[in-house]
Amino acid sequence: MLRSTNRGEGDMTVSQLHLWGGGVGVTIFSAKMEGCCNERLDFGKMGYGCKHYRRRCKIRAPCCNEVFDCRHCHNEATSMLRKIFDRHELVRQDVTQVICSVCDTEQPVARVCTNCGVNMGEYFCEVCKFYDDDIDKGQFHCDDCGICRVGGRENFFHCNKCDSCYSVSLRNNHLCVEDSMRHHCPICYEFLFDSLKDTTVMKCGHTMHTECYHEMIKRDKYCCPICSRSTLDMTKAWKRMDEEIEETIMPEDLRYKKVWILCNDCNDTTEVYFHIIGQKCRHCQSYNTRMIAPPVLPQ
Numbered sequence: 001m002l003r004s005t006n007r008g009e010g011d012m013t014v015s016q017l018h019l020w021g022g023g024v025g026v027t028i029f030s031a032k033m034e035g036c037c038n039e040r041l042d043f044g045k046m047g048y049g050c051k052h053y054r055r056r057c058k059i060r061a062p063c064c065n066e067v068f069d070c071r072h073c074h075n076e077a078t079s080m081l082r083k084i085f086d087r088h089e090l091v092r093q094d095v096t097q098v099i100c101s102v103c104d105t106e107q108p109v110a111r112v113c114t115n116c117g118v119n120m121g122e123y124f125c126e127v128c129k130f131y132d133d134d135i136d137k138g139q140f141h142c143d144d145c146g147i148c149r150v151g152g153r154e155n156f157f158h159c160n161k162c163d164s165c166y167s168v169s170l171r172n173n174h175l176c177v178e179d180s181m182r183h184h185c186p187i188c189y190e191f192l193f194d195s196l197k198d199t200t201v202m203k204c205g206h207t208m209h210t211e212c213y214h215e216m217i218k219r220d221k222y223c224c225p226i227c228s229r230s231t232l233d234m235t236k237a238w239k240r241m242d243e244e245i246e247e248t249i250m251p252e253d254l255r256y257k258k259v260w261i262l263c264n265d266c267n268d269t270t271e272v273y274f275h276i277i278g279q280k281c282r283h284c285q286s287y288n289t290r291m292i293a294p295p296v297l298p299q
């Protein structure tokens with residue numbers, strides 16, 4: 001029988017008991033359960049992984065049946081094998097088994113561990129079999145690229161001709177080169193398409209690692225290593241060369257010598273006076289030129 005008493009914090013009135021039976025208690029219970037579930041899912045977050053990714057699982061490579069923290073760890077390890085024919089790279093989409101880093105349970109690819117219930121990756125892509133706890137990177141999957149990218153979907157667009165995702169700042173503002181990202185960096189020779197490093201698109205449309213690009217500029221190399229086109233606005237440099245040529249007197253035997261040149265910037269061919277400092281393109285005024293054989297005249 002219920003009666004009035006001096007209640008403590010845990011006591012209830014009759015009306016409160018009716019409320020408890022009417023649904024409020026269920027809501028509180030559900031909230032507590034939800035909190036427990038979230039705690040379980042978040043357990044170990046950012047506490048596991050490798051130098052490439054923070055994640056709570058490892059992968060079993062189907063190609064060699066070995067366990068690695070991620071595909072990059074696999075590729076780095078196999079690239080060092082003594083026998084060249086044993087070296088290989090992991091195809092990310094082929095992964096079918098993962099091992100939970102929290103409870104060490106091997107299981108089919110999924111977001112949540114079937115044994116301990118932890119979320120093995122805050123970001124999870126079922127296509128790429130990709131896990132990452134650090135969602136500040138802004139990961140997203142591009143269906144056209146077929147792989148996951150970072151930086152936020154809203155900041156990128158897929159160029160169908162270049163066949164890669166580019167910054168929205170390059171939309172209608174870059175020279176398209178077919179499959180430009182499906183090549184190796186011309187400086188370090190790492191494959192660009194799925195590289196973890198930032199990539200720069202040069203004026204000519206060719207691509208290379210951003211850090212390799214800056215290192216190249218630091219060493220006073222201002223031409224694309226692939227096509228030799230100028231990567232920067234060289235107007236001031238060409239003006240200085242104009243002034244230097246005006247001040248430099250050529251020897252008598254070379255003063256009226258003419259040569260044919262090909263301009264690396266506009267691809268025009270012209271005949272100009274030879275100078276030891278450089279030959280200037282008559283079409284675009286660039287000194288980024290090279291001497292070529294005279295054109296063959298039709299007979």
